[in-house]
Amino acid sequence: MIKTVVIALSIFSSVFTFAQTNEDSKHLTSVGFQVRSISPVGVTGKNTYHISSNGFETRISQQAGFAIGAVIRTNLSEKFAIETSINFTHRRFNMEVSIPDSNVFGSSDMTFIEYDIPINAIMYTQLSDRMFLNSSLGVAIRYQPSDTRVFLYPEDRHYFTLYGLRNNKIGGNFNASLGCEYRTEKAGSFYLGGSARLPFQSLFEYAATYNYDGNVTDISSRIDGSFLSLDVKYLLPIQKK
DSSP, X not given: OHHHHHHHHHHHHHHHHHHHHOOOTTOEEEEEEEEEEEEOOTTSSOSEEEEEETTEEEEEEEOOEEEEEEEEEEESSSSEEEEEEEEEEEEEEEEEEEEGGGTEEEEEEEEEEEEEEEEEEEEEEEOSSSEEEEEEEEEEEEEOOOOEEEEEEEETTEEEEEEEEESOSEEEEEEEEEEEEEEETXXXXXXXXXXXXXXXXXXXXXXXXXXXXXXXXXXXXXXXXXXXXXXXXXXXXXBOO
């Protein structure tokens, strides 16, 4: 994990150094930070999964989450820019298990952590002297540091083990966003918008195991992990060179 973070920071700082030392005065650079509120909306993919086998039923659904990160943007012209960042994303899922015939029920939450480095192309549409409409498309490299596991003991001799198993440590997303940006010369820029993340592969595999007196039932499903988000971003005043 430490090695991956060091590599990510190296890439991040390299982009920053290139932008700051570019001799072309059109290549203006700004830095800042962003906060993203992850919404459990199933528009971009399934939000809730129901799985059952041999009287064992389970449900997993995405809950609200958040992401925070640092941003670097280099303006290529008055209408186009390239933006990158490094983000920490906190994903949360709720899981319910049941054996209806035995009147056994249980629930728990699972936290899933990931880091990502997106590279997005931004197009500006000027609405007024200070207001701009920003639309962007891009991709992101996603890193998942670990699997997750939860134990449930709702009744004597009935217990459940629930897993969130990574498909790979490294993955990717397709990114799209749309929002408005208010710019000032001295105070910087303020952005409010929405975005969508579509993973190139499933986020993780959800596996649930039910054990009763040594009798085991296993069921699993791949979890898409797509989401919509509300994004708030602040950029410091633009600097030349």
